[in-house]
Amino acid sequence: MAVQRSYDVVLFGATGFTGGLTAEYLARHAPPGLRWTIAGRNPGKLAAVRDRLAAIDPALAGLPLLTADVTDPASLRAVAEGTRVIASTVGPYVRHGEPLVAACAAAGTDYLDITGEPEFVDLTYLRHHAEAVRTGARLVHACGFDSIPHDLGVWFTVNRLPADVPITVDGHVRAGGRFSAGTYHSALISFSRTEAASRAARERRTAEPRPADRRVRAERGRLARSRDLPGWAVPLPTIDPQVVRRSAAARPEYGPDFRYRHFASVRRLPTVLTAGAVLAALIGLVKLPPTRRWLLGRLSSGQGPDAERRARSWFTVRFVGSGGGRRVVTEVAGGDPGYDETAKMLAESSLCLALDDLPVTSGQVTPVTAMGDALLGRLTAAGITFRVLEETATA
Numbered sequence: 028m029a030v031q032r033s034y035d036v037v038l039f040g041a042t043g044f045t046g047g048l049t050a051e052y053l054a055r056h057a058p059p060g061l062r063w064t065i066a067g068r069n070p071g072k073l074a075a076v077r078d079r080l081a082a083i084d085p086a087l088a089g090l091p092l093l094t095a096d097v098t099d100p101a102s103l104r105a106v107a108e109g110t111r112v113i114a115s116t117v118g119p120y121v122r123h124g125e126p127l128v129a130a131c132a133a134a135g136t137d138y139l140d141i142t143g144e145p146e147f148v149d150l151t152y153l154r155h156h157a158e159a160v161r162t163g164a165r166l167v168h169a170c171g172f173d174s175i176p177h178d179l180g181v182w183f184t185v186n187r188l189p190a191d192v193p194i195t196v197d198g199h200v201r202a203g204g205r206f207s208a209g210t211y212h213s214a215l216i217s218f219s220r221t222e223a224a225s226r227a228a229r230e231r232r233t234a235e236p237r238p239a240d241r242r243v244r245a246e247r248g249r250l251a252r253s254r255d256l257p258g259w260a261v262p263l264p265t266i267d268p269q270v271v272r273r274s275a276a277a278r279p280e281y282g283p284d285f286r287y288r289h290f291a292s293v294r295r296l297p298t299v300l301t302a303g304a305v306l307a308a309l310i311g312l313v314k315l316p317p318t319r320r321w322l323l324g325r326l327s328s329g330q331g332p333d334a335e336r337r338a339r340s341w342f343t344v345r346f347v348g349s350g351g352g353r354r355v356v357t358e359v360a361g362g363d364p365g366y367d368e369t370a371k372m373l374a375e376s377s378l379c380l381a382l383d384d385l386p387v388t389s390g391q392v393t394p395v396t397a398m399g400d401a402l403l404g405r406l407t408a409a410g411i412t413f414r415v416l417e418e419t420a421t422a
Contacts, residue, residue, distance in 0.1 A: 034062045034110035035381040037093060039117055039127060041065035042072040044331035045141065045171075046116035048370035050076055054083040056374065056409075061381070066093035066106050066113075097123050103130040114139040114170075114377045119216045120147040128155050128166060135162035137380045141171030141373050143266045144217055146224035149231040152391045160390040167397045170376040171369035174270040175394050176344050176411070177289065179403050180359040181271050182395045183413050185281055189351030193284035196348040197248070198271075199256050199292040200263065204332075204340025204363050219314050238276050241283050245272035248288035255347045255356070258294035265289065274395035282350060292345070337363040349421060356417040361410065368411065375405040 038053065040046040050065055057063055067073050073092040081088040093109075095102040097117065107113060107130040117123050120142040131138035132155040142148065148168045159166050169175070181196050188194055217224065237243075245268035253260040268289040275281035332340075340363035348355045361368045376398065379385070383401040394402060407413055 032109055032111050034064055036061065036063040036112045036114065036377045037066050037106055037110040038063070038377070039066045039095070039106070039113055039115040041076050041116075042067045042069060043116055045366055045370055045373075047076055047079070048366055049114065049116060049374050050080055051083060052370050052374040053377075054080040054087055057378065058382070061378070064091050064093060066095050067117075068094065068096040070094055097126045100126060100130065103127050104134065107131045107134040107136045110136060112137040112139065112377050112381045114373050116141060116373070118142060118144075120144050121150070121216060121220065125151060125154070129158075132156075132159040132162060132164050132166065135164045137165045137167070139167050139170045139373060139376050139380065141173065141369055142168050143171075143173030143214075145266045145269060146217065146220060146227050148266065148269075148391075149224075149227040152231055153227070153234060156391040163389045165380065165388055165397050166391040167376065167380070167394055168391070169266060169270050170373050170394055172342070172364040172372070173265060174267040175372045175376070175402075175406070176342070176359045176361070176364075177267040178270050178274055178394050179406070180344050180346050180357065180413070181287060181348075182274065182278075182280075182399065183359070183403060184346040184348040184355060184357045185285075187355045187357065187415060187418065188282075188348055188353055190280065190282070192282055192351035194282045194348060194350035195286045196271075196346055197255070197260075197288045197290065198267070199253065199260060199290050199345040199347075200342070201292045201344075202340075202342040202364050204337070204342070204365055241276075241279070241281075242285070243272055243275045243281065244286045245269060246286055246288050248290060253290075253292060256292050256345060258292060259296055260290040261293050263289045263291050270393050274393040277393070277396045331366055337367050340364065340367075342368070345416075352421055354417070354419045354421050355415060357413070357415050360412045360414075371409055371411070372406065375409055376402060379405055 038050055041050040053063060065073055065076060070092060077090050077092060093106050095106045103126055113131055113136055115127055120140060121144050124147055128138055128151045177198055184196055185194060248262045250261055268287055271287045275285045342364040343358055343360040346357045379398045379402045385398060385401055388397055403413060
């Protein structure tokens, strides 16, 4: 007998900037009859968010508010046991995220977040994947700009190439806009924890099964002038290639031998060199506690650009795929990546898990593995573009 839950979707962290945008998206786009609400640790701030939602939809003036805190396991357990899906925007996740993942895994509740922190994702796999498999929970990380455009974009590309052949895909990212405060904090903390992250990655590689009859790789690539786009292809050391590789390991559609590389597309070499020098300095400084505290204080969680600035922001990801004598170029494009589109992706992922007819999966899975074409269809309807730019035969 299925367990009865009070809610279909609970948004945890709605009082933050991106969380608030996600709540507003749900207020505008949740279908009639969806049982959803918001949760967090501060009842007063939750009530203020509810007032904003009621201005969008007066019916939400009576939205119940759930109080829960990551330092109070009992409160998290109560929220997890009362809903089918929890979406979390409470980061940095390596500091604040695991107790909620643990509660969802134990309760058989689907969990989503917008993390781009590899260490957190590896640790939750090691500690909670097996329990989630036992209870039937789906733990789906990286449901924002990290990593849905890349994960779904590669899936979209692969499905336009012949089946059962070796496939290579390169992704080229361009974006105009400001990263969120949460992304900034998560990146700095990740830079300060490189040894711990490497250790978690090694442990996961040892523990995680690999396909027995297929080869799946995510290669770093090299800085070089791009053969496919104007300017330079700069290897991006983000979580996105790892997510793509795990989707490829889980799905036979990626072929018997699959390789992915992930780049930023930069037009001018001086820009590349300057950014590299700044990043190297930042990684060094953030390992020192005094400078790390100072850098973290430059941008506070809950802060973000106004609607006018977000409206001017954009992203594109160009994918070049080859296999079986065919070459295909595709593109995923949308608006403000750090805030508006991330909120849209997380909200639509929540609706997808709660409402759509999906393949049976459990444990820690990727967006493609859990939602695939259903999510791609939702995001296309919501205004994110997936299109084929070129299809040609190769020698």
